[in-house]
Amino acid sequence: MRVLIFGASGLLGRAVMRAFADGHVTGTGFRRQRSGLIRVDATSRDAVWHALDQARPDVVVNCVGERHGRVRAEEPARAHELNVSVARLIAEATCAYGVRLLHISSDYVFDGIAPPYRPDSWCRPQGFYGRLKLLAEDMVRAVHPEAVILRLPMLYGPVEYAAESDITEIAQEVSCGRPVELDDACIRYPTHVDDAAQVCRRLATAQVQGRLVGTVHHWSAQHGFTNYQIGLRIARHFCLPAGHIKAGVRDLAGGDQPVDPRLDCTDLRAVLGWPPENDRTFANNFPHVVAPWVRSICP
Numbered sequence: 048m049r050v051l052i053f054g055a056s057g058l059l060g061r062a063v064m065r066a067f068a069d070g071h072v073t074g075t076g077f078r079r080q081r082s083g084l085i086r087v088d089a090t091s092r093d094a095v096w097h098a099l100d101q102a103r104p105d106v107v108v109n110c111v112g113e114r115h116g117r118v119r120a121e122e123p124a125r126a127h128e129l130n131v132s133v134a135r136l137i138a139e140a141t142c143a144y145g146v147r148l149l150h151i152s153s154d155y156v157f158d159g160i161a162p163p164y165r166p167d168s169w170c171r172p173q174g175f176y177g178r179l180k181l182l183a184e185d186m187v188r189a190v191h192p193e194a195v196i197l198r199l200p201m202l203y204g205p206v207e208y209a210a211e212s213d214i215t216e217i218a219q220e221v222s223c224g225r226p227v228e229l230d231d232a233c234i235r236y237p238t239h240v241d242d243a244a245q246v247c248r249r250l251a252t253a254q255v256q257g258r259l260v261g262t263v264h265h266w267s268a269q270h271g272f273t274n275y276q277i278g279l280r281i282a283r284h285f286c287l288p289a290g291h292i293k294a295g296v297r298d299l300a301g302g303d304q305p306v307d308p309r310l311d312c313t314d315l316r317a318v319l320g321w322p323p324e325n326d327r328t329f330a331n332n333f334p335h336v337v338a339p340w341v342r343s344i345c346p
Contacts, residue, residue: 048255049073051102053137056081058152058211059202061252062244067251068149073102081205089133095140095214108226108249109137114176127179135277138190143144147254148194149247150187152265153180156198159233159305164172165272166198166263166314174303184263193260195250198310200267203333204240213237214277218337221278221288231275231294234307237329238268249319259318271330277333284334285341 050067054060054073064074075087075098085101088094091112099107113129132148141148154176156170172178187194203214210216214237220227246266253259272280275294282289 048106048252049105050106050108050251051075051098051100051105051108052108053087053095053098053133054082054112058113058204058206059199060110062204062240063110063128063247065241066244066248071098072100077334081140085257090128092136092140095136096143097148099140102298104146106147106149106257107137107141108247108251109134110151112151112180119188123175126175127273130176131186135186135190137193138187141194142191146262147188148191148249149183149251149254150194150196151209151247152184152196152198153177154198154200154265154308154310155305155336156181156304157308159308162307162309163311164265164308165311166265169313173217173305176303177305183311186259193256195259195261197250197306198265199240199243200236200262200308200310202240202243203237203329203336206337212336213274214333215337216339217274217278218281218340221281221289221292222285222293223342224288226291226293227278228293228295229273229278230276230296230304231273232274233304233308234309235275235277236267236269236271236272236309238266238334239327239329242266242327243266245321246315246319250322253318264315264318265311265312266315266337267312268329269309269312270326270327271307271309280330281337281341282335285338289340318345 050072052074056076056079074084076084087098113126125143157164158171203212209219
């Protein structure tokens, strides 16, 4: 199986590259180019088509996206380009080449008011990012009806810089010792990026085998925490003071995040037959992920 991964320099993209490491995999990067990746500007139609022409993949995994709130707030056009326009370009190219497509989306497409959410639940995003991800899904479905869409929650894992994951960013804020207010209203379901990558591999394999066509699937850990609860867990584990950590409703007040977007993963577990339960718990796995960031020297 020949696999082409767009956005292979990001947190999820790197994990997906690792998941396919024993096969014929090609990864692309642009802003964060690294050894082993081909340089592709996914916002360019010609560059996307050239990458497909060179790689000749059986399946494409689109991990390109912009999730950072600062970019969404300060450069909304750029956020739209990376989340929506790129999705359309990749869908158009893969459909024209007759290539299977796995498109990565988000639990932010839901309002978080009545969880858990099944793949066919009504989407009602509450903020700009969620609307972008839903618009991207609609574009992909319209252009490439046989594409598979995978919605994922907050991801954590080995990062290259603290802000690459909300978990490591929280760890750095907590360890600095300065007063910090963390949202205690919106529930998140931190899921290890390597689990998400294994799901991508299994979905891609099922696509190539002709077992999945034009479906939407969910994958998520099922244990939920607010950012405030995550911050307290980090402080307790590393024996850090916690008096400077305050519970807030900042994210909820901003209206950008769903209150509780828990994803129902029953259908996907049945399709993949893997695993019967997600046993990589956050409690057991966050310490080694955040450890490099809890002793950072703050200015």
